[in-house]
Amino acid sequence: YEKEEGTLRELRIFLREICAKLARNRQFFMFTKPVDVQEVPDYLSIIKQPMDLETMMTKIDLHRYLCAQDFLDDVDLLCRNALEYNPDRDPADKLIRHRACSLRDTAYTLIKAEMDSDFEEQCKEISRAR
Numbered sequence: 714y715e716k717e718e719g720t721l722r723e724l725r726i727f728l729r730e731i732c733a734k735l736a737r738n739r740q741f742f743m744f745t746k747p748v749d750v751q752e753v754p755d756y757l758s759i760i761k762q763p764m765d766l767e768t769m770m771t772k773i774d775l776h777r778y779l780c781a782q783d784f785l786d787d788v789d790l791l792c793r794n795a796l797e798y799n800p801d802r803d804p805a806d807k808l809i810r811h812r813a814c815s816l817r818d819t820a821y822t823l824i825k826a827e828m829d830s831d832f833e834e835q836c837k838e839i840s841r842a843r
């Protein structure tokens with residue numbers, strides 16, 4: 714059990730570094746905090762499950778991610794939300810969609826490049842057993 718707790722602690726440290734790297738990228742500034750309903754009043758009538766990098770950092774600390782794929786599922790949600798709320802051909806929508814896709818691809822590439830594949834397998838095994 715202690716070994717499992719060590720593995721999950723290592724996962725949290727790894728995910729915090731990935732999340733911090735994404736949040737440092739100025740291209741992803743609009744994804745660093747929840748969409749502000751004062752600025753975007755109809756957002757919650759269209760997007761039923763908002764997601765952002767600050768919320769994801771909090772979820773790491775709350776032990777809500779038991780493997781890297783759980784974290785990437787929230788990256789996918791963040792990206793899908795941006796594509797769904799900003800679907801039009803105008804340049805502003807195209808730019809936020811491009812940045813959302815760039816954030817998703819960057820997250821997957823960072824995790825695949827820096828994570829040991831059998832480490833992820835160990836995490837998934839712990840996750841399945843709980």
Ligand SMILES: Cc1noc(C)c1-c1cc(NS(=O)(=O)c2ccccc2)cc(C(=O)O)c1
Nearest residue numbers: 742743744745746747748749752753795798
């Ligand atoms: C995200 C998002 N999804 O739909 C839309 C639309 C956006 C989005 C929202 C905002 N304004 S905001 O007040 O909600 C905010 C500012 C800074 C960090 C996080 C959110 C700005 C922009 C922008 O492109 O500058 C985009």
